[in-house]
Amino acid sequence: MAEVLLKIEGINKRFGGLHALSDVGLTINKGEIYGLIGPNGAGKTTLFNVLTGLYVPDEGSFTFDGHNLFQAKPHVVVNAGIARTFQNIRLFAEMTALENVMVGRHIRSKAGALGAVLRDRRTREEEKAITAKAWELLEYVGIADVADERARNLSYGHQRRLEIARALATEPKLLALDEPAAGMNPRETEELKELMSKIAKSGTTVLLIEHDVKLMMGLCDRIAVLDYGKKIAEGIPEEVRKNPRVIEAYLGAAHA
Amino acid sequence: MSKAFDSKQIGLFIASGIALCVLPFVVGGALGNSWVRIVDFALLYVMLALGLNIVVGFAGLLDLGFIAFYAVGAYTYALLGSPHFGIHWPFYVTIPLGALFAAFFGILLGTPVLRLKGDYLAIVTLGFGEIIRIFMNNLNAPVNITNGPQGINLIDPIRVGAADLGSPINLFGLSLPPVYLYYYLFLVLTVIVVIMASRLQHSRIGRAWVALREDQIAASAMGINIRNIKLLAFALGALSGGVAGGLFSAFQGFVSPESFSLLESIMILAMIVLGGMGNIAGVILGAVVLTIAPEILRDVIGPLQMKTMGRMLIDPENARMLLFGIAMVVMMLVRPEGMLPSKRRKAEFKDAKEAAAQKG
Numbered sequence A: 001m002a003e004v005l006l007k008i009e010g011i012n013k014r015f016g017g018l019h020a021l022s023d024v025g026l027t028i029n030k031g032e033i034y035g036l037i038g039p040n041g042a043g044k045t046t047l048f049n050v051l052t053g054l055y056v057p058d059e060g061s062f063t064f065d066g067h068n069l070f071q072a073k074p075h076v077v078v079n080a081g082i083a084r085t086f087q088n089i090r091l092f093a094e095m096t097a098l099e100n101v102m103v104g105r106h107i108r109s110k111a112g113a114l115g116a117v118l119r120d121r122r123t124r125e126e127e128k129a130i131t132a133k134a135w136e137l138l139e140y141v142g143i144a145d146v147a148d149e150r151a152r153n154l155s156y157g158h159q160r161r162l163e164i165a166r167a168l169a170t171e172p173k174l175l176a177l178d179e180p181a182a183g184m185n186p187r188e189t190e191e192l193k194e195l196m197s198k199i200a201k202s203g204t205t206v207l208l209i210e211h212d213v214k215l216m217m218g219l220c221d222r223i224a225v226l227d228y229g230k231k232i233a234e235g236i237p238e239e240v241r242k243n244p245r246v247i248e249a250y251l252g253a254a255h256a
Numbered sequence B: 001m002s003k004a005f006d007s008k009q010i011g012l013f014i015a016s017g018i019a020l021c022v023l024p025f026v027v028g029g030a031l032g033n034s035w036v037r038i039v040d041f042a043l044l045y046v047m048l049a050l051g052l053n054i055v056v057g058f059a060g061l062l063d064l065g066f067i068a069f070y071a072v073g074a075y076t077y078a079l080l081g082s083p084h085f086g087i088h089w090p091f092y093v094t095i096p097l098g099a100l101f102a103a104f105f106g107i108l109l110g111t112p113v114l115r116l117k118g119d120y121l122a123i124v125t126l127g128f129g130e131i132i133r134i135f136m137n138n139l140n141a142p143v144n145i146t147n148g149p150q151g152i153n154l155i156d157p158i159r160v161g162a163a164d165l166g167s168p169i170n171l172f173g174l175s176l177p178p179v180y181l182y183y184y185l186f187l188v189l190t191v192i193v194v195i196m197a198s199r200l201q202h203s204r205i206g207r208a209w210v211a212l213r214e215d216q217i218a219a220s221a222m223g224i225n226i227r228n229i230k231l232l233a234f235a236l237g238a239l240s241g242g243v244a245g246g247l248f249s250a251f252q253g254f255v256s257p258e259s260f261s262l263l264e265s266i267m268i269l270a271m272i273v274l275g276g277m278g279n280i281a282g283v284i285l286g287a288v289v290l291t292i293a294p295e296i297l298r299d300v301i302g303p304l305q306m307k308t309m310g311r312m313l314i315d316p317e318n319a320r321m322l323l324f325g326i327a328m329v330v331m332m333l334v335r336p337e338g339m340l341p342s343k344r345r346k347a348e349f350k351d352a353k354e355a356a357a358q359k360g
Helices: A044-051 A074-080 A097-104 A113-118 A121-141 A156-168 A186-201 A213-219 A237-242 A244-251 B007-031 B033-058 B067-079 B091-110 B118-138 B178-201 B204-214 B216-221 B226-252 B262-275 B280-309 B316-334 B343-359
Strands: A004-015 A018-029 A033-037 A059-064 A082-084 A174-178 A205-209 A222-227 A230-235 B169-171 B174-176
Touching: A004 A044, A004 A205, A018 A044, A018 A059, A018 A205, A018 A222, A018 A230, A033 A044, A033 A186, A033 A213, A044 A174, A044 A205, A074 A082, A074 B216, A082 A156, A097 A121, A097 A156, A097 B204, A113 A121, A113 B178, A113 B204, A121 A156, A121 B204, A156 A174, A156 A186, A186 A205, A186 A213, A213 A237, A222 A237, A222 A244, A230 A237, A230 A244, A237 A244, B007 B033, B007 B178, B033 B178, B033 B204, B033 B226, B033 B262, B033 B280, B067 B091, B067 B118, B067 B226, B067 B262, B091 B118, B091 B226, B118 B262, B178 B204, B178 B226, B178 B280, B204 B216, B204 B226, B216 B226, B262 B280, B262 B316, B280 B316
Parallel strands: A033 A205, A033 A222, A082 A174, A174 A205
Antiparallel strands: A004 A018, A004 A059, A222 A230, B169 B174
16 A cells, blocks of 8 residues: 555635635555646646645645645745646746756755855855755756756746756655646657656656646556546546546547 | 955955045045045945845835834934933944844834735835834824934934044044044945845845745745745845944934935935846945935036026026936936846846837
């Protein structure tokens, strides 16, 4: 039996009259690649934002690696070990690639204002370690050659990788990627797939939202399907693909 | 990050050090002590502008009431070192106390505005600045605390041991008037503030501020505690405003609410914007230019009119503000990123221009 890393139960989120998530529950096991799919507007990104602290859920429970994260602030969630990327890339556009990753080290370093002003030995060493780690991560995702480029000037594929490097800098136990392959050409998608497998193999659990169902089927260990804010299926890709409710949600009732 | 300095940098460093040390003698000798006094004020404004730059330039939080922290520092020093209450605490207690007090007020202002940004933040901070001034103006009844609009008089000068910066000191047969003595004190503290600001900028905290300025949501997703990092910016900015306030109080010997008007807040913001927001060298330049330029205009406009037209056509005081305003407008049209922008700012302005060009 695999070890549970993240578990949510009965999560509800309403925006005014819109019931964006109703009684959603799922469990993610340590070390797997977990996929979240569903048609447009199914509530995938809403759930994602709940899992990363950007949205406060109305009801439910949310535990992660021994921490209770129900209604926790984003920085608490990151500290517990969940890092994310954004569907519409949100880098610090005017910072260099390296600086972007260095910001990711914020939560894993300590120097305060006093340390910064006095610049004592511990602060200097920490700063050195931050820089070294940032370089290492840029190399890991394969964009060390553009480290001093401003994020804004990077190619789309590089920006995606940089966002992943920045998220990895927080030393997550769970890396949550919101449609990382959106807008990528087939070659870039293939390279991204390799990167995600590499990350999963290194022991980081991956949560993935994706439109591209084909990509998900080949990559994920388990998949959950959302439709109209409800979870309609969960399981290994083979099962999910054959589930009539999933086919109905994606292709319409006529094909079921 | 400690980098080795090359010999050229060391030379430049020593040269500017010597230049700053002899500056009051040069200025005082050529133009008189009133100009040394203006230079002293320039240093105070450098401290203020660097403080505001932490809030506006680094963290991107528009603050239009920054002068309030200057007022808090000034009044703390004045109340604890004047015959008004008969308390005469030494400066090394009152100035740090004033700075801490100002930082406390920074947090007090910061807490309710955590969720605000841009225009809304500007309006609330503007109100805050006015509230402090109006308090100072009216806290003379029922209990007289601030002496109202009359202000506080006969404030103690700074005394270091036996030396009193309020009266001339003889040194090696040279009589140094107070404006010279305060110049050196202000210079030392300005250098400290510059070092503090620059070290903060290139630290974990400084990076978090830039991240906050660029994208608050992404910053929070990186684990930055948005509340704390904003309050830290407000507190540290206010801290240096408070120090400058205490020094102003001691230097001037008199404070009244009039010195802390909205125009002063706007002036300090203008120094940052004109100099180059976010860039320490730019901010220093902006503060110096905006303190000195109006004074030069004051000295030039009157005589110039007499010479060219034989009579005073426009009141020099009005003409000064008019020219000053025109200069600001031209500057913002020609070089909106400021005189000495930071690399990042420059890029931001360039990108914005390109985006506009593509759209248009």
